Amino acid sequence: MGIFEGLEKYGLDLDGMGNLFAEEGATKKAAEVKPVVEEVKEEDFLLDKSVTCVVCDNTFITKALKTSKLRRMEPDKDLRPRYQHVDSLKYDVISCPYCGYTGMSRYFTHLSSLQIRLIKEGVCSKFKPTSTEVPATYDYDVAIERYKLSLYNTVVKKGKTSEKAYTCLKMSWLCRGQIEELLSKGAVEDSETIRKWRTQEKYYYEQAYEGLVKSVAAESFPICGMDQNTMDLLLAEMAASLEKYEMASKLVSRLLLSQNVNRNIKDRALELKQEIIEQLKK
Numbered sequence: 438m439g440i441f442e443g444l445e446k447y448g449l450d451l452d453g454m455g456n457l458f459a460e461e462g463a464t465k466k467a468a469e470v471k472p473v474v475e476e477v478k479e480e481d482f483l484l485d486k487s488v489t490c491v492v493c494d495n496t497f498i499t500k501a502l503k504t505s506k507l508r509r510m511e512p513d514k515d516l517r518p519r520y521q522h523v524d525s526l527k528y529d530v531i532s533c534p535y536c537g538y539t540g541m542s543r544y545f546t547h548l549s550s551l552q553i554r555l556i557k558e559g560v561c562s563k564f565k566p567t568s569t570e571v572p573a574t575y576d577y578d579v580a581i582e583r584y585k586l587s588l589y590n591t592v593v594k595k596g597k598t599s600e601k602a603y604t605c606l607k608m609s610w611l612c613r614g615q616i617e618e619l620l621s622k623g624a625v626e627d628s629e630t631i632r633k634w635r636t637q638e639k640y641y642y643e644q645a646y647e648g649l650v651k652s653v654a655a656e657s658f659p660i661c662g663m664d665q666n667t668m669d670l671l672l673a674e675m676a677a678s679l680e681k682y683e684m685a686s687k688l689v690s691r692l693l694l695s696q697n698v699n700r701n702i703k704d705r706a707l708e709l710k711q712e713i714i715e716q717l718k719k
Contacts (some may be wrong), residue, residue, distance in 0.1 A: 480671035482506050482523045490559040498571050502528050514675040517610045524614045527580035530587050537564030539586035552594040559593035577615035582606045602648025603617045605641045612638035646675045666698050
């Protein structure tokens with residue numbers, strides 16, 4: 438006797454219906470469940486920030502990072518910051534679309550009355566506004582152009598050597614970011630495009646190194662927000678990258694002999710010392 442006996446008269450199919458508590462998979466193939474993967478977009482990490490220009494007093498919108506959403510990754514050896522899904526360096530420049538005054542966020546509001554006058558004369562009087570429309574994101578070409586405007590303003594306002602050098606360093610890092618993005622999309626390392634970006638990266642890097650060396654000799658710490666040990670490590674990494682091994686070795690030795698260097702910097706100095714030895718052997 439089946440539990441559904443007598444229902445045949447309704448034309449129902451009773452095959453396989455005898456066990457009420459059989460696993461569903463025993464009578465039919467379980468439906469395949471595919472996890473839903475949400476696409477992460479760069480604009481998800483950005484917000485529109487209202488800024489008032491300290492030179493012309495106009496208010497405008499610029500893109501800024503949602504710092505609470507950023508996930509920090511291991512920085513490059515030369516301290517280039519890295520975050521998941523977004524290159525923070527692209528959004529570290531503020532540029533007034535009305536008068537042309539542009540600067541890195543660290544320096545944007547810090548102007549003397551003399552510097553404001555110099556910028557009005559050397560930038561604002563000649564600047565031709567293009568558009569106040571703010572794109573959803575900044576690509577690397579736009580980001581580097583904004584840094585160039587920042588560097589131009591720094592020269593005009595007679596800014597510190599360290600500010601000019603730090604701007605060049607960030608431009609070099611942006612070139613590196615562009616290269617990484619292109620390679621991730623299938624670009625060939627030896628392609629003309631990659632070679633062009635490599636050349637720009639090295640040029641800005643050399644300018645940054647020269648400027649930072651001069652700033653250390655002439656300015657007081659902190660420089661660009663870095664204490665002397667952090668700056669020594671940065672310059673040692675840069676010197677090694679530029680094959681200036683004598684200078685790199687000198688800086689590494691100073692870090693290793695110092696009593697007030699934190700463990701992370703000292704460990705990296707030891708690694709760099711070994712890398713320099715290996716390079717000299719070659």
